[in-house]
């Protein structure tokens with residue numbers, strides 16, 4: 001029998017006690033699907049520093065693999081060094097290394113300009129101790145000058161020492177395949193794991209996609225818009241569209257899938273079941 005494809009699940013650190021409690025339940029439910037690891041996002045500028053670490057600690061305490069995200073914008077070398085020491089102490093083996101975006105009102109960009117500098121710093125400080133994941137953008141990062149410049153920036157992160165990449169979410173599988181081809185032509189062989197965004201609310205997705213440069217294809221927009229306030233239809237169509245995307249990605253050779261769970265179990269669990277991952 002062929003081995004089931006690996007997958008990973010992303011959480012964000014809740015801001016309230018109720019959110020923390022709810023996430024414990026979601027984590028237990030999703031842990032039953034046996035993901036390869038859980039990752040936990042980090043508020044750029046350090047705003048979630050303690051909360052990210054707390055969620056990571058709890059995941060590790062439950063005997064599961066947890067990968068903290070770490071962004072470098074606004075950070076000093078010393079603060080990153082302290083993070084690495086904390087990660088070491090709780091047995092973290094994998095880090096998602098990012099630049100992040102400078103929060104509004106924060107003027108000092110700190111000692112790192114781009115994610116490749118963070119990857120280089122982590123390697124310099126800790127050798128091969130951590131597996132390093134970096135971000136990839138099949139539809140291009142919104143601030144990039146053009147595709148070529150963004151590809152070069154990606155390759156720079158790999159040459160700095162990244163082991164693997166997770167993509168921004170997308171709904172057009174061809175954008176992913178074209179990106180992987182371009183990366184391979186540039187001589188880079190690391191796994192590029194598609195980031196999968198389940199769709200619970202079209203209006204929220206639409207707003208978020210504007211800011212992060214992810215495209216919702218026109219045919220999907222038109223469908224969603226035709227449903228109006230009918231949340232059930234949005235959910236059912238979103239599930240069908242995203243599970244077809246997962247199927248195409250798996251058939252096309254994606255090495256693994258990474259789900260942006262938004263701290264909810266239902267849609268991710270159903271997508272994993274339909275994709276034969278659970």
Ligand code: FAD
Nearest residue numbers: 041042044069098099100114115135141143144150153168
């Ligand atoms: P970089 O790789 O540094 O790229 C940023 C931009 O700069 C790109 O446009 C790139 O083309 C350009 N660039 C890179 N190097 C150079 C250079 N030397 N000269 C000129 N231009 C250059 N954000 C958070 O705040 N917290 C999170 O936990 C988080 N998790 C994420 C997880 C994933 C899987 C993804 C895909 C994104 C995540 N983000 C997170 C968002 C991310 O921080 C933003 O997209 C941010 O704007 C870019 O981060 P990066 O690591 O991709 O930056």
